[in-house]
Amino acid sequence: MGALAIKNVTKTFGDTQILKGINIDIESGEFLILVGPSGCGKSTLMNIIAGLESPTTGEVCIADRAVTNVAPKDRDIAMVFQSYALYPTMTVRQNIAFGLETRGIAKAEQNEIIARVAKMLQMDHLLERKPAALSGGQRQRVAMGRALARNPKLFLFDEPLSNLDAKLRVEMRVEIKQLHQRLKTTIVYVTHDQIEAMTLGDKIAVMKDGVIQQFGRPQDIYENPANLFVASFIGSPSMNFIPCHLIEHDGELGVSLQGMASPYFISLAGRPNLRARLGEKITLGIRPEQLDVAEAQSSALECKVKITEPTGPDTMVYTEVNGVEVIARVHPRLVPPTGQSIKLVLDMKKVVLFDPVTESRI
Amino acid sequence: MNQERFWRGLVYAALVFAALYYLIPLYVMLTTSVKDMEEIRTGNLLSFPQNIGFAAWGKAWSSACTGVSCDGLSGYFLNSVKMVIPAVLISTTLGAINGYVLSKWRFPGSNIVFAMILFGVFMPFQVLLLPMAQTLGWLGIASTTTGLVFVHVVCGLASTTLFFRNYYVGIPDELIKAARLDGAGFWRIFWRIIIPMSTPIIMVTLIWQFTNIWNDFLFGVVFSAGDSQPITVGLNNMANTSTNVKEYNVDMAAALIAALPTIAVYVFCGKYFVKGLSAGAVKG
Ligand SMILES: Nc1ncnc2c1ncn2[C@@H]1O[C@H](COP(=O)(O)OP(=O)(O)OP(=O)(O)O)[C@@H](O)[C@H]1O
Numbered sequence: 001m002g003a004l005a006i007k008n009v010t011k012t013f014g015d016t017q018i019l020k021g022i023n024i025d026i027e028s029g030e031f032l033i034l035v036g037p038s039g040c041g042k043s044t045l046m047n048i049i050a051g052l053e054s055p056t057t058g059e060v061c062i063a064d065r066a067v068t069n070v071a072p073k074d075r076d077i078a079m080v081f082q083s084y085a086l087y088p089t090m091t092v093r094q095n096i097a098f099g100l101e102t103r104g105i106a107k108a109e110q111n112e113i114i115a116r117v118a119k120m121l122q123m124d125h126l127l128e129r130k131p132a133a134l135s136g137g138q139r140q141r142v143a144m145g146r147a148l149a150r151n152p153k154l155f156l157f158d159e160p161l162s163n164l165d166a167k168l169r170v171e172m173r174v175e176i177k178q179l180h181q182r183l184k185t186t187i188v189y190v191t192h193d194q195i196e197a198m199t200l201g202d203k204i205a206v207m208k209d210g211v212i213q214q215f216g217r218p219q220d221i222y223e224n225p226a227n228l229f230v231a232s233f234i235g236s237p238s239m240n241f242i243p244c245h246l247i248e249h250d251g252e253l254g255v256s257l258q259g260m261a262s263p264y265f266i267s268l269a270g271r272p273n274l275r276a277r278l279g280e281k282i283t284l285g286i287r288p289e290q291l292d293v294a295e296a297q298s299s300a301l302e303c304k305v306k307i308t309e310p311t312g313p314d315t316m317v318y319t320e321v322n323g324v325e326v327i328a329r330v331h332p333r334l335v336p337p338t339g340q341s342i343k344l345v346l347d348m349k350k351v352v353l354f355d356p357v358t359e360s361r362i
Numbered sequence: 363m364n365q366e367r368f369w370r371g372l373v374y375a376a377l378v379f380a381a382l383y384y385l386i387p388l389y390v391m392l393t394t395s396v397k398d399m400e401e402i403r404t405g406n407l408l409s410f411p412q413n414i415g416f417a418a419w420g421k422a423w424s425s426a427c428t429g430v431s432c433d434g435l436s437g438y439f440l441n442s443v444k445m446v447i448p449a450v451l452i453s454t455t456l457g458a459i460n461g462y463v464l465s466k467w468r469f470p471g472s473n474i475v476f477a478m479i480l481f482g483v484f485m486p487f488q489v490l491l492l493p494m495a496q497t498l499g500w501l502g503i504a505s506t507t508t509g510l511v512f513v514h515v516v517c518g519l520a521s522t523t524l525f526f527r528n529y530y531v532g533i534p535d536e537l538i539k540a541a542r543l544d545g546a547g548f549w550r551i552f553w554r555i556i557i558p559m560s561t562p563i564i565m566v567t568l569i570w571q572f573t574n575i576w577n578d579f580l581f582g583v584v585f586s587a588g589d590s591q592p593i594t595v596g597l598n599n600m601a602n603t604s605t606n607v608k609e610y611n612v613d614m615a616a617a618l619i620a621a622l623p624t625i626a627v628y629v630f631c632g633k634y635f636v637k638g639l640s641a642g643a644v645k646g
């Protein structure tokens with residue numbers, strides 16, 4: 001069953017078009033991530049799904065029901081806001097009860113629901129406090145509790161973790177994931193944090209300037225980014241982009257990479273659609289972990305170690321190839337001292353190519 | 363160190379001087395109002411009263427002459443009370459609703475409406491006198507307390523709307539969105555979410571409106587007659603009624619009676635006023 005379908009939604013404020021034809025379709029129980037840089041229209045899309053704003057054109061369906069003209073309260077959704085939006089003059093209990101009360105739920109049942117939610121989120125001891133007397137993490141929990149009390153068809157989370165410190169963010173991330181696995185309710189979750197996107201999502205929609213750049217499973221997006229923007233946005237540290245010329249060498253198409261020693265030719269034979277671009281510029285994309293230290297004798301790309309950044313399990317090695325900075329993620333034991341040379345090999349199966357002008361995938 | 367002491371001393375001296383400068387008139391009024399005429403004639407303006415008596419207060423309240431009648435200020439005082447309470451409550455309530463709409467339920471053109479309301483804050487009220495007189499006539503409430511309440515509500519609306527609107531702009535829109543998702547409508551959100559958060563600005567507006575309306579003379583003298591005249595007009599009438607001797611003690615007592623309610627409001631609610639103003643300014 002379709003949990004949420006967004007069909008050709010556009011939104012115009014004044015004369016700027018913020019959303020330019022959004023199409024998304026997810027199944028019941030899925031965890032959808034909307035990710036993108038600030039100002040790309042994520043919150044606007046959320047507000048349209050919630051019914052707090054109406055789309056300029058297009059249609060929204062929730063649980064296979066067209067809701068474009070349905071009031072927010074009748075859409076069977078609950079939302080957690082970036083600022084939590086807790087009612088400051090009410091206690092936690094009243095905050096949760098407010099929505100139940102407006103819906104005409106009897107007092108006894110209200111108390112039952114509040115007790116259930118408080119237990120689920122371990123916040124029984126907070127119920128009589130006002131929001132001002134809560135820590136950031138506790139407020140976040142209450143905001144989630146308020147949404148959970150409703151038992152909706154669809155949860156909307158608008159950057160719920162962005163106001164928390166790094167440690168709490170990781171904890172809450174895990175908790176949200178567990179919650180989702182337990183409740184199996186469909187969730188739409190906005191973030192601009194690509195780690196949250198990768199770790200939480202069943203599906204990710206990467207947005208930029210009001211356009212969905214790519215929509216798919218996290219691993220697919222990671223391995224097969226549709227364009228330069230997606231490739232650079234997803235993954236940390238970001239994918240390396242090396243400017244190259246497509247040349248022919250011994251009858252094979254390929255590019256040459258210039259480290260500190262002589263140029264190193266890598267073959268791109270077997271990739272389709274390349275022949276026509278012979279002699280043109282292309283951008284070669286490779287992720288840090290797809291660069292590895294070469295075995296002693298084999299021919300490899302030799303470059304100079306400029307900086308090393310140990311992260312524990314791996315060390316980030318900063319080098320320079322074709323005049324741009326390239327980061328390799330290698331095993332700490334294989335890292336030479338700064339200033340010396342390192343021999344790298346590329347995982348050719350994973351290398352992706354982009355057109356430097358259109359920025360799309362070749 | 364010593365130099366710092368010196369400058370600090372200088373600052374305090376300046377402050378004490380300024381305080382005295384403002385307090386001396388009040389002192390003169392208070393002391394004069396409890397002296398008898400004999401002492402006023404022979405004594406010094408600043409001297410402390412020899413035998414304190416409240417006869418002048420009694421006279422100002424119930425038997426001083428204001429024009430032809432000689433019933434003191436009590437009737438005028440009551441008129442002012444009957445005018446100020448509904449006028450303050452209505453203008454504050456409407457201001458709160460206006461501010462709520464203009465900040466949280468914007469509609470196409472709401473900014474233009476707000477700009478026009480803002481214009482009302484800067485308009486000198488003298489321009490209103492003729493059209494207002496006309497309007498009151500049409501409504502059939504000329505020269506009544508109701509008419510005066512109407513005038514004060516209309517003229518106060520610009521400032522009360524401005525106060526509430528600026529305060530409510532600081533309340534995050536997400537709060538309203540959350541309440542809408544919780545199923546609350548326009549009025550429910552107003553009563554349950556917005557009003558409970560508004561205590562500081564309500565206090566500011568109440569004090570502001572009370573002071574302005576109580577102290578108003580212009581509208582009082584133009585739009586009221588006989589049995590609806592407010593205290594400021596009564597005070598003026600009394601001071602202008604010629605008697606053979608000028609009774610300074612009665613005049614001073616009368617002026618103090620007229621000023622008492624606003625002084626009381628400041629004494630009891632002044633701290634809310636300061637708190638409310640700074641809360642409105644700081645809250646982002
Ligand atoms: N009511 C509005 N009127 C005019 N422009 C608006 C309005 N609401 C949003 N915008 C504009 O739409 C664009 C997208 O805003 P939106 O809040 O959806 O961004 P976002 O992707 O959620 O960003 P962030 O990650 O910073 O929250 C912004 O450029 C914003 O200025």
Ligand SMILES: [Mg+2]
Pocket residue numbers: 042043044158
């Ligand atoms: Mg946003």
